[in-house]
Amino acid sequence: MTDTQTTPQEGTTPAKICKKCNASIPKYAESCPNCGANLKPVYKKGWFWVLIVLLVLLVGIGGCSAACSKAVLDSTNTLSTEDGNAPSAKSSSEGADAQDSSSSSAEAKYSITDEQLVDKGYGMYSITGTFTNTSGKQYSYVQVEYVLKDASGAQIGTGFANTNNLADGTPWKFEAYCSNSTDEAPASFELSDVTGW
Numbered sequence: 001m002t003d004t005q006t007t008p009q010e011g012t013t014p015a016k017i018c019k020k021c022n023a024s025i026p027k028y029a030e031s032c033p034n035c036g037a038n039l040k041p042v043y044k045k046g047w048f049w050v051l052i053v054l055l056v057l058l059v060g061i062g063g064c065s066a067a068c069s070k071a072v073l074d075s076t077n078t079l080s081t082e083d084g085n086a087p088s089a090k091s092s093s094e095g096a097d098a099q100d101s102s103s104s105s106a107e108a109k110y111s112i113t114d115e116q117l118v119d120k121g122y123g124m125y126s127i128t129g130t131f132t133n134t135s136g137k138q139y140s141y142v143q144v145e146y147v148l149k150d151a152s153g154a155q156i157g158t159g160f161a162n163t164n165n166l167a168d169g170t171p172w173k174f175e176a177y178c179s180n181s182t183d184e185a186p187a188s189f190e191l192s193d194v195t196g197w
């Protein structure tokens with residue numbers, strides 16, 4: 001604050017004039033030492049209005065956020081209520097819809113044929129095969145994943161291949177390049193996962 005520059009000086013103490021008794025009193029006195037007048041409201045008037053504005057804003061924001069969160073709660077309650085009230089037909093159909101977009105349901109909507117382990121030389125292997133989309137719709141993305149095993153059944157590597165925009169009924173000739181953490185040839189391979197949506 002730089003109030004001192006506009007304040008009448010008495011020595012070095014900032015001072016003001018009491019509006020009731022006209023005594024020169026310390027500027028920051030909350031009541032007049034001479035007449036005892038309560039001076040608080042006079043110099044707090046500005047702050048009072050600032051506080052009013054702030055309060056209005058806070059109440060507005062608080063009211064909005066309260067209303068918004070109430071709306072969220074209401075919709076949440078509505079959703080959970082619907083789920084709770086209709087566990088039979090609606091939930092099962094929703095479950096089916098949800099499974100459509102999950103990877104697990106993709107297993108029933110494709111076929112994989114002609115899988116072969118291919119020795120690429122230099123210790124590199126891949127698995128080739130044909131993935132056919134039988135979902136009745138186009139897959140935006142498909143990925144097949146394999147694991148390689150040695151003769152003891154230990155996992156020694158993995159491989160995967162993926163593609164985009166595979167139309168219904170269209171075969172995809174894939175080649176899944178594999179890692180191999182050993183020097184030995186894989187004894188077997190297994191399809192470990194199919195992701196599709």
Ligand SMILES: [Zn+2]
Nearest residue numbers: 018021032035
């Ligand atoms: Zn006074």
